[in-house]
Amino acid sequence: MGCDNVNMNRANRCGMIQCPRGTRDFLPDELEKRRFYEGILRGVAQRFGFREIETPIFEEAELFILRSGPGVMKELYNFKDKGDRDIALRPEMTAPVIRAFVNGMGNLARPIKVFYFGQCFRYERPQSGRYREFFQFGAEIIGAATPETDAEAIAMAASMIRALGMKNYKLRIGHIGVLRQRIADIGVPQDRETVATVLQKLDKKLYDEARPLLQEMGVKDADIDGLFKLTETVGGTSVLDQVPGEAGDYLKQVVAYLDAMGVRDVEIDLGVVRGLDYYTGMVFEAEAPVLGAEKQICGGGSYTLSELFGGDKVFSTGFAIGFDRILLAMEREGIEYHQQGLDAYVIAVSDDVRRDAFKVAAQLREAGVTADIDIMERKLGKALKYAADIRARKVVIVGADELARGKVVVRDLDSGEQTEVALTELAAQFRA
Numbered sequence: 001m002g003c004d005n006v007n008m009n010r011a012n013r014c015g016m017i018q019c020p021r022g023t024r025d026f027l028p029d030e031l032e033k034r035r036f037y038e039g040i041l042r043g044v045a046q047r048f049g050f051r052e053i054e055t056p057i058f059e060e061a062e063l064f065i066l067r068s069g070p071g072v073m074k075e076l077y078n079f080k081d082k083g084d085r086d087i088a089l090r091p092e093m094t095a096p097v098i099r100a101f102v103n104g105m106g107n108l109a110r111p112i113k114v115f116y117f118g119q120c121f122r123y124e125r126p127q128s129g130r131y132r133e134f135f136q137f138g139a140e141i142i143g144a145a146t147p148e149t150d151a152e153a154i155a156m157a158a159s160m161i162r163a164l165g166m167k168n169y170k171l172r173i174g175h176i177g178v179l180r181q182r183i184a185d186i187g188v189p190q191d192r193e194t195v196a197t198v199l200q201k202l203d204k205k206l207y208d209e210a211r212p213l214l215q216e217m218g219v220k221d222a223d224i225d226g227l228f229k230l231t232e233t234v235g236g237t238s239v240l241d242q243v244p245g246e247a248g249d250y251l252k253q254v255v256a257y258l259d260a261m262g263v264r265d266v267e268i269d270l271g272v273v274r275g276l277d278y279y280t281g282m283v284f285e286a287e288a289p290v291l292g293a294e295k296q297i298c299g300g301g302s303y304t305l306s307e308l309f310g311g312d313k314v315f316s317t318g319f320a321i322g323f324d325r326i327l328l329a330m331e332r333e334g335i336e337y338h339q340q341g342l343d344a345y346v347i348a349v350s351d352d353v354r355r356d357a358f359k360v361a362a363q364l365r366e367a368g369v370t371a372d373i374d375i376m377e378r379k380l381g382k383a384l385k386y387a388a389d390i391r392a393r394k395v396v397i398v399g400a401d402e403l404a405r406g407k408v409v410v411r412d413l414d415s416g417e418q419t420e421v422a423l424t425e426l427a428a429q430f431r432a
């Protein structure tokens with residue numbers, strides 16, 4: 001990574017302009033790796049029957065404020081544009097996708113299954129695995145509210161994590177409806193803001209802060225203890241019998257569908273609360289313990305948002321993988337990425353064959369071979385060193401003598417092995 005300003009001191013002694021705090025440049029090696037893994041996620045999404053959607057990077061700030069929990073505003077990158085409109089860089093992509101659904105996807109056959117990949121912005125304190133500009137790979141199933149829907153979303157998230165080669169991760173499934181119901185039953189005022197504040201404390205397990213807050217609202221100590229205990233309902237699928245109301249039966253069905261799809265490494269955890277406040281039913285998170293504090297690599301659940309944006313109330317389920325975080329976790333797990341390099345690097349031995357060398361390069365490229373060519377008029381030794389630097393697997397050396405016989409020299413940079421190859425067979429040999 002070129003400019004990784006996460007921990008960088010903004011004071012810049014040599015006056016060089018750096019990328020803004022919490023953002024990064026992705027240099028070619030890094031970006032090649034990211035594109036490769038993005039491709040793997042894309043493949044999984046397509047195999048699950050999802051189609052891609054893209055929405056603007058900035059939106060009317062109201063879109064995010066409307067459904068926001070108390071934490072959202074302080075993390076929002078918002079500003080007035082030249083037309084005095086309140087604009088925000090998207091902190092996540094669920095609200096934009098649902099806005100796009102309300103605006104123009106209402107007539108599509110339901111459920112609508114879409115996935116997306118792109119950057120999000122949150123004004124957070126940067127640290128390892130936490131950036132101000134970060135990338136999410138996410139998916140939404142719009143217009144369905146069944147255990148099958150939730151199972152599909154969880155199964156796809158699990159498939160993605162596995163497809164990337166990760167072994168050490170935990171998948172926790174909860175049900176926010178259970179906590180919301182309990183909070184209502186024990187007398188917490190039911191305005192959005194208050195409920196969100198209580199849920200946020202429970203999400204971060206800040207019981208010491210939640211207790212006085214609940215006491216102030218007149219909630220009895222025994223009920224507070226009961227609420228805290230509920231969030232500590234954690235374990236294998238056997239704890240589903242302890243889940244009150246219909247949620248237990250619902251989650252049993254979700255788990256049964258997951259089992260049918262071979263997703264068995266799940267844990268039930270009623271303490272999964274989620275930071276965003278639009279969830280209504282099943283919620284889930286995946287974490288990678290190797291990451292320490294910022295270990296959450298994926299989060300999602302079922303929710304309704306469309307009614308806030310002027311549409312009918314439509315149930316949806318989705319999730320987003322923190323792309324930067326999951327790559328970090330893979331690195332820590334020792335999953336290695338091998339740079340792809342180039343098939344061929346073409347070198348002209350002398351000026352009189354330089355144009356012929358370009359002809360050779362063009363012929364290779366035309367045939368679908370990745371080929372680069374010396375454009376610096378370097379001597380053979382230096383050109384070979386450059387070829388190794390850019391990870392060319394073979395060099396094609398164009399010399400006058402060989403050319404006179406209709407041939408070039410191909411050298412394998414790994415083995416050092418060198419052979420003469422007829423120009424008429426060159427491309428075919430590379431393709432093979």
Ligand code: HAM
Nearest residue numbers: 092094129130131134296297298299300318319320322
């Ligand atoms: P979220 O949990 O806020 O959910 O974000 C999803 C993932 O993005 C997190 O699990 C984390 O890996 C990653 N992430 C969040 N903030 C940062 C950051 N500052 N730096 C690096 N990675 C970060 C959502 O955004 C929901 N829209 C997910 C969803 C989709 N729910 C339903 N549909």
